[in-house]
Amino acid sequence: MVICLMASLLLVGSVSAKDSEIEKDTFSVIHSRKSVKSFTGASVSIENLDKIIRAGMAAPTAVNKQPWSFVVVTERKQLDALAAGLSNARGINKAGAVIIVCAEPEKANLHSKDFAIIDASLASENILLATEAMGLGGHWIASYPYEDKMKHVRTVLGIPTDVIPLNVILVGVPTGEDKPKDKYQKDKIHWGKW
Numbered sequence: 353m354v355i356c357l358m359a360s361l362l363l364v365g366s367v368s369a370k371d372s373e374i375e376k377d378t379f380s381v382i383h384s385r386k387s388v389k390s391f392t393g394a395s396v397s398i399e400n401l402d403k404i405i406r407a408g409m410a411a412p413t414a415v416n417k418q419p420w421s422f423v424v425v426t427e428r429k430q431l432d433a434l435a436a437g438l439s440n441a442r443g444i445n446k447a448g449a450v451i452i453v454c455a456e457p458e459k460a461n462l463h464s465k466d467f468a469i470i471d472a473s474l475a476s477e478n479i480l481l482a483t484e485a486m487g488l489g490g491h492w493i494a495s496y497p498y499e500d501k502m503k504h505v506r507t508v509l510g511i512p513t514d515v516i517p518l519n520v521i522l523v524g525v526p527t528g529e530d531k532p533k534d535k536y537q538k539d540k541i542h543w544g545k546w
């Protein structure tokens with residue numbers, strides 16, 4: 353009986369210790385994520401890219417519609433072609449890959465463009481966090497809502513016109529130059545009422 357009780361206490365202890373380790377790790381990933389502009393130029397493996405996108409697909413979506421697709425580009429020639437129409441994509445020349453998160457309004461709840469963009473944005477944040485967790489660097493480069501940039505991305509990658517290329521997420525090995533910003537502002541929080 354005593355042995356039984358001790359065993360269950362040990363079990364409870366080990367479960368909560370494990371949980372707190374997971375929590376600490378999650379928070380350290382969230383707070384160390386940053387937009388990486390400086391990459392070494394090293395490639396990123398297909399296995400790692402698949403793992404990152406798997407994390408993207410774990411994001412919540414309205415009515416679980418998952419109205420998205422992901423285009424992965426690793427070929428330097430294609431990366432250069434993308435860069436030619438994206439003046440805002442600093443760092444792409446040394447990124448190992450890019451992931452274009454595409455929002456598909458036709459597949460979204462209520463066929464809503466807003467829901468599709470929100471859902472694809474959540475997948476994008478998961479992708480950025482997974483990238484950080486794996487010791488890689490990520491950076492959201494805007495395509496949407498710029499008509500010219502979306503047109504360029506669609507043309508280079510053959511994306512249909514009813515699909516929205518939300519962003520071009522740079523993924524690569526970071527040089528370590530980029531640092532996270534502390535954005536906590538106490539006065540942005542309204543407790544109870546505005």
Ligand SMILES: Cc1cc2nc3c(=O)[nH]c(=O)nc-3n(C[C@H](O)[C@H](O)[C@H](O)COP(=O)(O)O)c2cc1C
Pocket residue numbers: 385386387388440441442491492493494531532533
């Ligand atoms: C919707 C959105 C659009 C962005 N577009 C660009 C962009 O076009 N070019 C760029 O260099 N960074 C872009 N960023 C990255 C932001 O500049 C960056 O997240 C912000 O400066 C905060 O820095 P941090 O990500 O290191 O915390 C974008 C981020 C978001 C969420």
